[in-house]
Amino acid sequence: MNLKNSLHVEVAQKRESRLCKDRIKDLVHSHLANYVCLTPGASITGPELEENIELQEHVHSITFCDVDHHTEVSATAVDLIYHVYKLDTFGVETDTMTDASTGEEFAAADVWSLPAQDFHGLWENLVYDTKLKEDTVRFVETALDFADRGVDPHIVSCNRVVLLHGPPGTGKTSLCRALAQKLAIRLGDRFPRARLVEINAHGLFSKWFAESGKLVARLFERVVEIVSDRRLLAVVLVDEVESLAAARRAAIAGLEPSDSIRAVNALLTQLDRLRRFPNVLVLTTSNVTGAIDVAFVDRADLKRLVGPPSARAAYQVLSGCCSELMARGVITQRERVFSLCVLESARFAESAGSRASVRLWGLAQEAAARGLSGRALRRLPVLATLQGRGMKAPDLLIFIEWLYAALHQYLEDATQLDDEHNQRPPPVVVTNGH
Numbered sequence: 400m401n402l403k404n405s406l407h408v409e410v411a412q413k414r415e416s417r418l419c420k421d422r423i424k425d426l427v428h429s430h431l432a433n434y435v436c437l438t439p440g441a442s443i444t445g446p447e448l449e450e451n452i453e454l455q456e457h458v459h460s461i462t463f464c465d466v467d468h469h470t471e472v473s474a475t476a477v478d479l480i481y482h483v484y485k486l487d488t489f490g491v492e493t494d495t496m497t498d499a500s501t502g503e504e505f506a507a508a509d510v511w512s513l514p515a516q517d518f519h520g521l522w523e524n525l526v527y528d529t530k531l532k533e534d535t536v537r538f539v540e541t542a543l544d545f546a547d548r549g550v551d552p553h554i555v556s557c558n559r560v561v562l563l564h565g566p567p568g569t570g571k572t573s574l575c576r577a578l579a580q581k582l583a584i585r586l587g588d589r590f591p592r593a594r595l596v597e598i599n600a601h602g603l604f605s606k607w608f609a610e611s612g613k614l615v616a617r618l619f620e621r622v623v624e625i626v627s628d629r630r631l632l633a634v635v636l637v638d639e640v641e642s643l644a645a646a647r648r649a650a651i652a653g654l655e656p657s658d659s660i661r662a663v664n665a666l667l668t669q670l671d672r673l674r675r676f677p678n679v680l681v682l683t684t685s686n687v688t689g690a691i692d693v694a695f696v697d698r699a700d701l702k703r704l705v706g707p708p709s710a711r712a713a714y715q716v717l718s719g720c721c722s723e724l725m726a727r728g729v730i731t732q733r734e735r736v737f738s739l740c741v742l743e744s745a746r747f748a749e750s751a752g753s754r755a756s757v758r759l760w761g762l763a764q765e766a767a768a769r770g771l772s773g774r775a776l777r778r779l780p781v782l783a784t785l786q787g788r789g790m791k792a793p794d795l796l797i798f799i800e801w802l803y804a805a806l807h808q809y810l811e812d813a814t815q816l817d818d819e820h821n822q823r824p825p826p827v828v829v830t831n832g833h
């Protein structure tokens with residue numbers, strides 16, 4: 400019996416490479432024989448591939464998946480499972496629709512062929528201090544496997560619907576996109592083609608389109624066309640599902656009741672129809688948990704709260720930002736930013752070598768205590784450069800001081816915005832024709 404754990408190795412083959420997948424696997428496998436340890440979440444790219452000319456010619460990057468392991472693994476202690484794929488570079492295709500009654504045009508959905516260049520590296524750069532990433536991958540793989548095996552949904556209920564909810568900027572949409580990409584890579588043998596269809600629920604329901612119900616039906620005709628190919632993995636993402644509830648509430652308040660209710664019901668019915676297709680997964684996000692349509696919440700199998708980064712996650716995000724800026728020469732002299740494990744094992748003791756890292760840890764703690772979102776954290780470095788008043792290429796310690804100043808400025812600006820917002824009179828609701 401084989402008791403070894405497995406480590407998934409994702410190999411992005413260059414678009415122009417004509418080698419077969421098996422040859423690529425052999426090349427990568429012999430290259431990895433030079434490694435003693437492999438780090439989950441890490442990638443081998445560019446310069447590190449240079450020492451092997453054939454590999455450099457055919458391979459863009461090699462990434463070790465972080466779903467099953469968190470710490471370094473011995474290369475001989477794991478079974479390596481290879482996934483070789485090529486990135487799609489065509490980008491997004493936007494499906495627009497026109498409301499016949501008003502002539503108004505809007506973007507109804509965005510469609511990507513996966514794995515897409517646009518989402519390369521997205522998964523690895525999302526940091527959560529919980530099992531969110533692992534749980535979502537495991538859940539959707541199991542759900543798709545159940546569908547594949549024809550498990551009777553009347554006995555074991557599974558709609559293949561995931562709901563991620565939480566405050567703005569916490570990476571919900573990014574995680575859905577990254578998850579779709581990861582599945583396209585991991586399930587590449589079963590599904591040689593994959594698409595992400597991102598439905599613009601906000602666009603569909605923000606105005607009371609007289610024809611919303613018909614628009615939803617027309618949109619899903621397109622979606623059904625895509626998912627009818629059983630060798631294609633289709634991930635349907637409905638962002639901001641709270642728009643559904645807003646439409647229903649407006650209906651209850653007497654604003655164009657029939658149109659908005661019809662549109663919401665049409666969307667729910669169409670999502671239910673998708674359940675018939677074993678190759679479809681529905682991912683949804685919402686910023687306001689309490690406001691999601693109850694009928695919708697009931698349909699989701701996995702509901703997860705996505706919160707702002709903890710201090711540990713914030714440290715990882717910020718240290719990644721500093722390393723990137725050092726690699727690009729924005730911060731002078733390359734210095735090591737220690738991993739949190741190293742800092743912890745030294746009990747955060749300050750030395751000449753660790754001073755910058757310890758200071759950065761202090762910043763991460765402060766950012767987390769103030770509830771800074773992942774989006775705000777990722778913007779701090781660019782705001783920090785404003786603190787330099789034209790001074791180019793600071794060293795790491797100076798840059799971290801600028802980051803502190805940028806954080807304080809950000810919090811001050813946010814408080815002012817809140818105060819202004821609270822002083823404003825409530826908005827007057829104006830709807831078409833009312």
Ligand SMILES: Nc1ncnc2c1ncn2[C@@H]1O[C@H](COP(=O)(O)OP(=O)(O)OP(=O)(O)O)[C@@H](O)[C@H]1O
Nearest residue numbers: 524525526567568569570571572573686708773774
């Ligand atoms: N935990 C995190 N780790 C790393 N980056 C993060 C994290 N959370 C958010 N980000 C970054 O913040 C940006 C915004 O993320 P995204 O738009 O996915 O958030 P969201 O929760 O969907 O926001 P909204 O609800 O406002 O649409 C992305 O660039 C993402 O990489």
